[in-house]
Amino acid sequence: MKRVHELSDRFQEQIIDEHEKNRRRRSGDAGGRGFAATDLVDVLLQLAEEGDGGQEEPEARLTRDGVKALIQDIIGGGTDTGAVIMEWAMAQLLRHPDAMAAATAELDDVVGRDRWVTERDLPALPYLDAVVKETMRRHPVAPILFPRRVREDTVVVGYDVPAGARVLVNVWAVARDPASWPDAPDAFRPERFLAGGSAEGMDVRGAHFELLPFGSGRRMCPAYNLVIKEVAATLASLLQGFTWRLPDGVAPEDVSMEEFFGLSLKLKVPLVAVAEARLPAHLYAADD
Ligand code: HEM
Structure with a gap:
């Protein structure tokens, strides 16, 4: 050390x-x-x-x-958080071909295949946004927030919490609590965040306590705005630019969702996927 x-x-x-x-x-x-x-x-x-x-x-x-x-x-x-969340998102989409198809179809409808998706397109991609939120709900990169110290004696839902106590908030458990997530909390269902869904209007920016992948309050992640755009834009490019499949002989249900809890909450078994280009060849040429 x-x-x-x-x-x-x-x-x-x-x-x-x-x-x-x-x-x-x-x-x-x-x-x-x-x-x-x-x-x-x-x-x-x-x-x-x-x-x-x-x-x-x-x-x-x-x-x-x-x-x-x-x-x-x-x-x-900032080092591996974005990459970790991307890997979880891709693993979930490969396990759920319907969600992958819906996100790709939305990109085709809104952006088409003649140009790359850009950050400016993101507000017009609600399904993609729902995929990002659902991934952050199921797989918070930091499942336990930074410890807080209680400044004064208080009572939280009937429990006495004395001044000086150290409090750990388990956002992983909160985001799967059936009391807040009655609609199959363990399932990967981006639709819950869409209009008419059970979590319509719920956001990840620290105002909805059922979903706190970036924490909340003065010590919440200062990079949340950057990260939400970065993850959505990267995922959008991966889905628009490539058709993804699992290696031959691997079925969606074989993708391991086992978690490894180190500095961040990662996939224990790294995801392996095969990408095939789906846009006109000139779009992949590097810009000089
Ligand atoms: C998927 C991406 C990310 C997630 C899910 C995430 C999540 C979090 C969480 C949960 C906290 C603790 C908040 C709390 O205890 O209330 C935190 C703190 C922090 N994050 Fe992030 N983060 C991400 C990416 C980043 C990036 C890209 C940067 C920097 C460029 C960054 C910089 C920080 C810093 C500096 C803190 C400490 C803030 C403080 O102590 O006041 N994070 N993040």
């Missing part, structure tokens, strides 16, 4: 050094007229420098260690 920490610390120092060098060079090029931040690390370093002016409370000041902690948070939070 100590060695991993040293390695990651060295990596973060290197990122900060590179940015500082670039900063000095670019502000020199601008003849001292200031420096335009081009990425998040630039912004954090700028905030740390401004904090040095001494106007802020010492504990609110961003230090070099604080910048490193934020970089670590973003790398930690």
Whole structure:
């Protein structure tokens, strides 16, 4: 653990050094007229420098260690979460050919096959949105939210919770609780989120406590807006661009849904699928 920490610390120092060098060079090029931040690390370093002016409370000041902690948070939070949720979505769609067909048909109707789907098409793709929500419900990447400490004695649904208690919220269990999800909570049914479905209007942005894949409140995932679009846009491209099938001899019900709980909740057995192009060949040519 100590060695991993040293390695990651060295990596973060290197990122900060590179940015500082670039900063000095670019502000020199601008003849001292200031420096335009081009990425998040630039912004954090700028905030740390401004904090040095001494106007802020010492504990609110961003230090070099604080910048490193934020970089670590973003790398930690953003590294495999998107890939994990994509793998769950594809596994569920391959297990449920009707859902795969419905999502693909929606893409064909709304976008067609003469161009790639883009982020701008997403609001017109309710079934795809429902697939993303249903995947996040069944497979929350972080099944237990970050621990909370209770600030004052309180009572929650008849249970006394004393001040100072550490509370863990199991969003995995909440999202399968038959009391909130009467319509087959263990089944993969994107339709429940569509107009007229039992979960119509329910969202994943922390306002509906039955479904909290990004947590809720001040410590909820700061990247949720980015992630929802990223997952939907990537899934849309995969479904529009390719026909997916399981390897020969593998039936939908053979796809293992066994979970592995490490830093995130992943598929225990990696998904293997076969892709065949379904759009005109020129659309796959790389843009220069
Ligand atoms: C499928 C994708 C993702 C899911 C499901 C997810 C989910 C979560 C959850 C449940 C939390 C804890 C919230 C709480 O306890 O209330 C969290 C925290 C966090 N996430 Fe994400 N996340 C995802 C992707 C990302 C990405 C891409 C980034 C960064 C680019 C990110 C950055 C963070 C950070 C920095 C925190 C800590 C926030 C804090 O402590 O205040 N996450 N995320």
